[in-house]
Amino acid sequence: MLALCRRLCHDRGLDPVLREADMMMFVRLAAYQAIIIPAGSIALLDGRKATLQALTCFRDSLVPGGHLFVDVPVPRPTPTQEPMRHWQRGSHLWTLQTMHAEHDRAANQTTRFLRYDKWQDGTLHTTELQMFRQQHWSSHEFEQLLAEAGFTGVCVTADYQGARASEPPDGVWTFHATTAQTR
Numbered sequence: 001m002l003a004l005c006r007r008l009c010h011d012r013g014l015d016p017v018l019r020e021a022d023m024m025m026f027v028r029l030a031a032y033q034a035i036i037i038p039a040g041s042i043a044l045l046d047g048r049k050a051t052l053q054a055l056t057c058f059r060d061s062l063v064p065g066g067h068l069f070v071d072v073p074v075p076r077p078t079p080t081q082e083p084m085r086h087w088q089r090g091s092h093l094w095t096l097q098t099m100h101a102e103h104d105r106a107a108n109q110t111t112r113f114l115r116y117d118k119w120q121d122g123t124l125h126t127t128e129l130q131m132f133r134q135q136h137w138s139s140h141e142f143e144q145l146l147a148e149a150g151f152t153g154v155c156v157t158a159d160y161q162g163a164r165a166s167e168p169p170d171g172v173w174t175f176h177a178t179t180a181q182t183r
Contacts (some may be wrong), residue, residue, distance in 0.1 A: 002018050002020060005018060006018065023037070023045075023054045023057065023058075024045065024050055024053045024054045024057065025053075025057065026057060026061070027057045027060045027061050028061050029060060029061065030060075030061070030062065030063045030064070030066075031061055031063075032061050032062055032063065032066060033062070033063055033066050033067065034062075034066060034067040034068070034069065035058050035061060035062060035066070035067075035068050035069070036069045036070075037058075037068075037069070037070045037071065038069075038071050039071055040071050040072060040073040040134075040172060041071075042054065042070050042071070042072060043072060043073050043134045043135045043136070043137070044133070044134065044135070045135060046109075046133065046135065047107065047109075047135060048145070051135065051137075051145055052145055052148060052149055055068075055145060055146060055148075055149035055151070056149045056150070058149075059149050059150045059151060059179055062179045063179070064179055064180060064181050064182050065178060065179060065180075065181045066178065066179045067176065067177075067178055068146075068151060068175075068176070068177045068178070068179075069174060069175070069176050070142075070174070070175045070177075071172045071173070071174050071175075072137055072139075072142050072172065072173045072174075072175060073134070073136075073171075073172055073173075074158075074171055074172060074173060075108075075136040075137070075138065077103075078101050078102070078103045078110050079101070082098040082101065084096065084097045085097075091120055091121075092118050092119065092120050092125075093118075093119040093120070094116065094117070094118055094119070095116070095117045095119065096114060096115070096116055096117075097114070097115045097117075098112050098113070098114055098115075099112075099113040099114065099115050099129075100112070100113045101113075107135075108135065108136045108137075109133055109134065109135050109136065110133070110134050110136065111131065111132070111133045111134075112131075112132045112133075112134075113129065113130070113131055113132075114129070114130045114131075114132050115127065115128070115129055115130075116128040116129075116130070139156055139173055142173070142175060143156065143175070146175060146177045150179065150180070151177035151178065151179060152177065152178055152179075152180060153176075153177060153178045154175060154176070154177045155175070155176045155177075156173050156174070156175050156176075157173070157174050157176075158171060158172070158173055158174075159171035159172060160172070160174065
């Protein structure tokens with residue numbers, strides 16, 4: 001992802017400083033005016049403690065009055081059978097099959113076992129298996145986590161629309177929160 005970002009930035013005449021780090025540990029005190037956690041990646045953290053730790057790192061890395069934007073996937077029931085997906089990239093056909101999915105109600109997590117296959121001219125070249133665990137949050141639960149981490153002024157929108165929706169039918173919630181003006 002960083003290599004792709006660098007290439008796309010270079011094509012646009014940009015030269016950003018990019019870092020790879022664990023969001024539960026990376027802190028640069030008061031270094032940023034805004035932090036954006038897109039595409040529901042916060043849901044990949046394992047549980048409340050890990051998510052709260054990451055949110056605290058974000059808070060500490062923001063300047064006073066800094067802004068945090070976090071996309072949180074809207075919880076959905078886990079289907080018992082998911083269709084195989086496929087896409088073409090160059091001369092390769094990629095397929096993605098969910099081998100097994102289960103939902104742990106106590107932890108409010110879904111675990112899927114995914115199989116990626118790379119094909120060329122009808123021949124299988126590579127297979128990769130991945131365990132994919134996703135933490136689910138209600139809008140209210142995530143607002144509470146933000147408050148516990150020290151954020152204020154929380155605003156929630158659904159599906160990248162301006163109006164607040166407590167339970168949108170699908171998509172994502174975007175949480176916008178700020179740090180205190182002074183520390």
